[in-house]
Amino acid sequence: MRRFGNFLILIGLLLAVLFVFSDIAKSTDFTLLVVGGVLVLVGFFLKAASPKSSTEPAQHFRILRKRSKNDDQNQRNSTL
Numbered sequence: 001m002r003r004f005g006n007f008l009i010l011i012g013l014l015l016a017v018l019f020v021f022s023d024i025a026k027s028t029d030f031t032l033l034v035v036g037g038v039l040v041l042v043g044f045f046l047k048a049a050s051p052k053s054s055t056e057p058a059q060h061f062r063i064l065r066k067r068s069k070n071d072d073q074n075q076r077n078s079t080l
Contacts (some may be wrong), residue, residue, distance in 0.1 A: 001050035008043030012036040 015036030022029045 001046050002052070005043045005046030005048075005050065008039045008046065010043075012039030012041075012043060015039065 013036065015032045019029065019032035019036060022032060
């Protein structure tokens with residue numbers, strides 16, 4: 001639900017921007033503003049209501065980290 005909330009917020013903001021452009025073009029359409037505001041509110045509600053997923057952090061560069069740990073241990077052992 002969190003991703004869907006983010007999606008609704010994005011669509012709502014895009015509709016608000018379209019409202020600004022319609023106002024600049026002297027063809028004001030308040031429906032864009034109202035629908036955009038409702039979507040933003042519903043999106044924030046969905047985002048706040050759903051718990052944040054607890055995923056483990058990505059293991060980027062794990063091979064390099066292992067090698068650097070091994071190198072550090074080898075240097076410590078050689079200095080002793």
